[in-house]
Amino acid sequence: MTEKTDPSPILIISELVKSFSNQRVLDGINLEVYPGEIMVIMGGSGCGKSTLLRHIIGSIAPDSGSIKLFGQEMTTLDDKALNAIRKRFGILFQSGALFNSLTIGDNIALILKEHTNLDATTIEIMVKIKLELVNLREHADKMPAMISGGMKKRAGLARAIALDPKILFYDEPSAGLDPVTSAQIDQLIIDLTKKLHVTSVVVTHEMDSAFTIADRMCMLDKGKVLKVGTRQEFEWLRDSDPADCPSEQDRLIRQFLRGDAEGPITERKLTSDYEEDLLMASLKHEK
């Protein structure tokens, strides 16, 4: 794990609960993220990881619980305070979330013009620096509609780092990317974190990427934290023999990490009332 220059967590999530239509999506989440580390949050589809991310960035209010970012309680901030704190973190959305009416370069410049008093020349140079970081400098004048999905994602990353944030949130940064572009994004996440001490929180279910970049990992399942540990701990679980995983929880994590077709995740989907359900259907149509 990264050496901690500051022992205080930059992000503290405590007992976070959220339900949608009586379905509990987050069920008492606890998690701490330290400055300068890459925390990977993973889990299957519907486990609550993207919902958790939306809570952290202040897009959704929880039913209960606490989120402290930079020491500030996010769940009670008004819009003005929320906008101020949003300048201190960057978000890479799955889609890249670019303004389609602006060129790639102007998408980045807009953030700098809106939030700083920097000279136009300084901003122009900064835009070039950010685009070079994601290998898009030569595409600065293109409109988002003219570039590929992978390029949009890289442009989204350039925009996310426009204001040199202290913490970056990534929602599935590798999804839909070719292997080379995915590896480039992984390397950039590592470089930003290790060389510029930007803290990274990455939501993903791409295990190759997760094991490449993570300092620590958090596994979510059914809205709960199953395990938080170092990458090495998760590697051990992934590579272990099933006999070394006595608990159902460890075997479930092992199956997810390995992407095995057989295991606790699959078994629990074979619900006990399956046969009864089929019989009831046939009875209904006998009438």
Add this chain to the structure above:
Amino acid sequence: MLNPHDIIKNVRNEGSAVVLELAGEIDMQCSTELRGEIMAILQEKPSALVVNMSQVTFMDSSGLATLVEALQWSRRNGGTFRLSGLQENVRNVFEISRLESFFEIYDSEAEAMAQ
């Protein structure tokens, strides 16, 4: 907003060259003022401007962009622009932005002045 003099520790003439000593954190709050100070020095058209950054503990991309612009101005005036004494985390900003070879960077002010 920070006073630029919090960053600018000293400006001194060394023959036809100027040494600018910076200190502290260069970020978006102070880059504009720093830009003004550097441009004022360059308007005097020194033969060389050596920026001693040994006491700069942090620099963001706005600081880097300001130095790029200073390099452009310096070259336009026919002068040279050198940086010295970069701490590791500041050097990393140049490295990650692929601008290490773009600048003349020296370990110490003495080395930069000896060129």
